[in-house]
Amino acid sequence: MSLLTLFSLFWLSGYSIATEITGPTTVNGLERGSLTLRCAYGSQWETYLKWWCRGAVWSSCQILVKTTGSEQEVKRDRLSIRDDQKNHTFTVTMKDLRRDDADTYWCGIERTGTDLGVKVQVTIDPASTATPTMPTSTTFTALVTLQETSSFPTLNSHHLDNRYKVLKLSVLLPLVFSILLLLLVAALLLVWRMMKRQKKGTAVPGERPLLCKPDLAADQSLPQKGHHKALLLCPG
Secondary structure (H helix, E strand, O other): OOHHHHHHHHHHHHHOOOOOEEOOOEEEEEOOOEEEEEEEEOHHHOOOOEEEEEOOOHHHOEEEEEOOOOOOOEEEOOEEEEEEOOOOEEEEEEOOOOHHHOEEEEEEEOOOOOOEEEEEEEEEEOOOOOOOOOOOEEEEEOOOOOOOOOOOOOOOOOOOOHHHHHHHHHHHHHHHHHHHHHHHHHHHHHHHHHHHHHHOOOOOOOOOOOOOEEOHHHHHOOOOOOOOOOOEEOOO
């Protein structure tokens, strides 16, 4: 497998699409009351962090409250969230509801890569002003199964957690070093082969090459007729 293919697999591993989270499409509560909703998820996401996010646009929604990876309830302002890992559901409660709490929210799971999420529309009914009433509480539970397709955000989400960034860095650095090492080995091999070719046309190491020229004086003393070998004068 080439380095480019290996890099592509690691790079895209954080973007595998999954839809194993469900929740109620719409919930409503009474002003000054409270509401509770439950979202369900697949068993493989049991220990992952769950969150409650506000905003119609996924890429800019604001996470209001998040679990810690355990079943302990986490409270923040008028919100609370609790993960029931045995039943693979997590519960979000909104208390002391206000009219401006009506908005688009998301049940989500934080994971490496793009988070999982399902959209929940929250509406708030005005409280009756005729007679004061006690605060009311409403509970909504996801009645859909995990096989149904839930809303899944686009891949340009800002919910890329730190674990993905660390994974990306831990993959990129070894690949860069591997490529540089291969280039270095290739360069050294090329230099070695060039030096080996040059040595084939040189003298034995430690000896100077012999530079010889014809000895004209000795050549004139030989008989003029017939054939004879030219005498060479070599230094040393």
